[in-house]
Amino acid sequence: MTERNTHSVGIVKTLKLTFAENGDPLLLENSQKISPVTVAYETYGELSDTRDNAILIVHALSGDAHVAGYHSESDRKPGWWDIMVGPGKPVDTNRYFVICSNVLGGCQGTTGPSSNDSATRKPYGVRFPVVTIGDMVEVQKRLLDSLGINRLHSVMGGSMGGMQVLEWVMKYPDIPKSAIVIASCAALSAQAIAFDAVGRSAITSDPAWNAGDYYDTDSRIPGLAVARMLGHITYLSEAGMRDRFGRKLKESGDYAYEFRDEFEIETYLAYKGSSFLDRFDANTYLYVTKAMDYFDAGAKYGNGSLVEAFRNVKAKMFFVSFTSDWLFPSRQSVEMVRSAEQAGKRVSYLNIDTPYGHDSFLLPCDRLFSGVQSFLSHVDME
């Protein structure tokens, strides 16, 4: 535990805030309303007296509010970005007050399809309104309001987190002083939407899904595991898989000539799929992937022009991509960087050469850490 404490934020707790109660519902982009909304969040570090050292971290598809540290002494694994966030780490909790909340539509404490609908006292299921990246950001805005924070040192995130970062800097140009967008894009490619569609199909074609009403029986939907397996393929790369798994068999020896998992890559995917069922809700997978598919920063903030969408941005920006990421390819980061530059913004961009694909942003990577640390420490420099 001592080792944990020196480089870790230590034992942390997920907090909850409920708003949009009685007669003050949250208005969504699709004009529907939700009431009430509970948001699960964690914070690390101390908010300064001038309230100007807050960094908002926004999570990806399967993330949650638990970015760093441990929930208990017996916790085996730390939060999902513990390598990035903590004392002396790139997002240094000795300097910054770090906030992360579970997204709207999520299943890790924030209101989503698995939450009880106050009208029926039963889980929403697919009666939950379709939410957008913009709606997620709106909930984060309400959380910051309640914490008394009206200026952010930075807002940062990878993948779907990067989309929320774009939404933040475009919708609320006066709040974030800086922003970091990692392995993300301004709008998903047709290929990425296609993968989302197959993932959703795996869920909705599973009889266990039962049109989204499965909460009073068994909430483990095997179709969600299939969606997750597919997802994991898109998060890795051919080279990364070759290095790590190759054609290795789980048990050395001959082929069994049976339909069971024999190759290590099969075992890996099966494990990732089934462990996902322990912590994730199938309906949330549908809602959150849909929110990603709909997101289009250029369409929403620039009448179809990403350059125009960047025009009002005031935050200093830093973009990062990974050369082997084929789900959110470097090309899409270059497009964001060039659009921002054409809009007259000064942005930094680092294209990191790595074989680990989209997953790279969650893995130890000194170049990513060094870029984030340098960028954050010079935000106030002219």
Add this chain to the structure above:
Amino acid sequence: MYKELHKQTTFAEIAEMIEPDSHVLDLGCGDGSLLDLLRTTRQVSGIGIDIDEEAVLASMERGLTAVSGDLDQALAHYADRMYDYVILSQTLQVVKRPDHVLEQIVRVGKQAIVSFPNFAYYKVRFGLLFGGHMPKSKILPYEWFDTPNIHLLTINDFKTFCKIRGIEIVKAVYLHGKMKKRRVNAFANILAEEALFVIRKT
């Protein structure tokens, strides 16, 4: 050591060419030391571009704005005359298409500053003439098989190129010797180890 000193002198020459408070794009920015110098001595705002990740990171560590990019492709999206100066210091000889890059920098910059090692420098000539090997010098330290310099040129080549392409040479500075002192213009194509040009599109 020599390389450092050499760099510093060339950078000081470049700094002298730049008006204070201007907007600068530094292509092949390396560790950002030139932009850092220009920021301190000329109060410029600037962006560095480099294909090397470590260069981008080193520049960011100085608090500079830096972008990963391949110069052969990284310029087309910039608007005409978007920068007061585009700097191409010791980089022209490493790009795939110097002609395209030169056309771009005089489009994007109101002025462009280009420096390169002069391949007609007498020691380089002697190296080839008497040694019979690809010339090496302090400014051209590489072997033929590992050199990043894929388009070496002479001062006369550069002047001819500018003339044909309608690019005006606003200023030329020729450098030579240990301390990289300025030299007279006479016989520059033979005596100058390095050339520095300020150019613009007329």
